[in-house]
Amino acid sequence: MIIKKIGALIFLLFLVLAPCSAATPEELSDAIVDPSTQSYIVEVGSTSGNSTQFAVYNQSLQGFPTNGSSFAVISSGNASGINGTSGPGRNLFVKSGNSTTTGQYSNRGNFSYDIANLYFKIYIPYGAKTLSFDWRFATTEALGAPYWDWARAVLSYGGTSYNMLLLPDGRAVDVNSSGNYSNQISGTIIPNDVVYPYVTGNRLVYGIYTASFDVSAFQGKVVELNFWVADERDGVVDSALFVDNLHIDIENNNVSAGTIPMQKTGIPLGALFLGVITIMGGIYYSKKQ
Ligand SMILES: [Ca+2]
């Protein structure tokens, strides 16, 4: 009896102390999406990956969270327990499927494994300008290794898709292309607080990157945004995407196309125009008198 109680206590203590655990799509959405955009999320879900490949963190890692108190990690391995310092032999392995089941291949068309997917169906409101989020790509692969794990954020509508997750040079994200932007082998990771030895934003263009896409053409429509993270060629050594601050920028209601622009004086141009017409009309009328 006592042993059982101690066991339960240890389990409860573990739950409290565990920095994070597998997250549901709804929990990931809560962590990622800005409060102003929450009401536009029509649906959130996952079509691929074990639950262990998704985690919510309520702590500061790699400059995240950038919005609110939490952010998400989507991984081709275990997304939990990534806090720490980088070092060799870190095993984050999970086994959850391959290209055959998802139709998703690497940026150079190779077979992919442990493919994690998180999708959002998002209503794009009238006045919407851009859909944006902040990200960092991290890997335990060596940058020169022939295993080009990859990540994408694909926005789709009406049968057309756009990958909006691009490096500063415009290339799609993978272990190879991100090399210019990730820390050097002899260099440092900033901040040094995760087990991944390579994280983007430590070379050439520093800091957290923001992906932004013009969604003004989709106003009044529901688009789909699919996050994908996967291993290439084998599933053993893993990569991850850190995501936060997913939001829609909406045009200020005061300057939308249907309203009248203000002058420096604060008098609407249209009102000024009407005023001039009225005065002229009055002059014309009085002349007629
Ligand atoms: Ca957040």
Ligand SMILES: [Ca+2]
């Ligand atoms: Ca890999």
Ligand SMILES: [Ca+2]
């Ligand atoms: Ca893996």
